[in-house]
Amino acid sequence: MQAPSDVITKDIMHQMETLGFLLLSNIPGFSEEEIFKWQKWFFSLPSDVKDKLIMNHFNHPDSPNHYRGLAPFIDNDISHKEFLEVGLDLSKVSPLEQQLPLHEPTPWPSHPETPLFKSFMTRHYDFMLQLGIKVMRHIAVGLGKPEGFFDSWFEKDTLSTLRIIHYMPRSAQVVRMDQLSGEELKMITPIHSDSGFLTLLTTYDYHGLQVDLGSGTFRSIRPVPATLVVNLGDMFSRMTGYRLKATKHRVLDIGIERYSSPFFLEPHYLARIPTDLLTGEYQSVGDVSGEGHIYGDWLIDKIRSYGEYKHFKVTKPLARELLKQE
C-alpha cells in the first residue's frame, strides 16, 4: 500500500480481473498482534459467558440478537467453526437507518476485560472500514469512475461486519459429525463466494485457505505475516458485468486450531445499487422482487437463502415496506 497510487490501482485491477484475490501488504497502522490476542481471549471465555451471545436463529428464541453476536459450532455442518459478528457501533447509525433491520447493537461478553475488548474491536472495525474505502477508491479509478464514487455507500451507516472466527480440527470432536461425507470432513469452511462487496481477511500465519481455479483445481493461499487477503463478493462482481471476479474459495481442516478474521465491507442499508455500474442502470437486480436495488432488502433476501440463516427473523419493516407506508 506504499507504492505510487496508479501502480496500486493497476495491480488491484489486474488481480481482481484474473484470480479475484490479492495480497495487501505494507499497510500503515495495521498490526495483527492485537486482533490475534483479543480473538484468542474471546474464544477462550467460559462457554456459559459466550452462550449468552448466541444469535436468535441458532435455536435461541429468547435471544434479542439477529444479525450481531455469536454463531456456535453446529452438529453435522460442513462449516466447522464458531464466530462473532461485530457491527458498526449503533450510536454512529443515523436515526433513519436505525428504523431498518440489520442495524442492531453488538452483544458483548459479561467480563471485567470487556471494556478493553470492545474498545479494541471498535477501533479495529473503523480501521478496516477506512482501509476498505481506500481499496474501493482504487477500484473506482480502475473502473474509470471518480475516486470518491463509492464513498457515500460506506462512509455513514455501513452494514459492514467484522467477524472473528475460531476453527477446531475435526479430530477434537466438538460436535457430531456422523452424517458428513469423507470429502465434507476435509473442510472447515465449504466452498463459497462471499456475498457483498469487498472482504479484507486476516489469516495470521495459518494455512488452509484455498481458491478455486475451476475444473476441480485449487490454489493454496500462502500466509504472509502482516498481510491481508482481499477478495470480492458476488454483488460487486455482478455490478462490474463480471469484469472483476468473485472467486470461490474454501478452508481445509489443517489438523490444529485455526483463527482468522474477515472484515466484510458492505454499504449502508438504503444504498441504491445499480445493476450495472458501468452503464449506471438502476433496474431491479433480478433475483429479488420489487425494489431489490436497495442494498439491505437485497441482503436479507440473499442471506435467507443460506442454510445458517434459514430461521433468520426480521423484526423491523424492510425498506420496501417502509417506503410504501409513506
Ligand SMILES: O=C(O)CCC(=O)C(=O)O
Ligand atoms: O477463514 C478463512 O481463512 C476464510 C473464511 C472465509 O472465507 C469467509 O469467512 O468468508
Ligand SMILES: [Fe+2]
Ligand atoms: Fe469467504
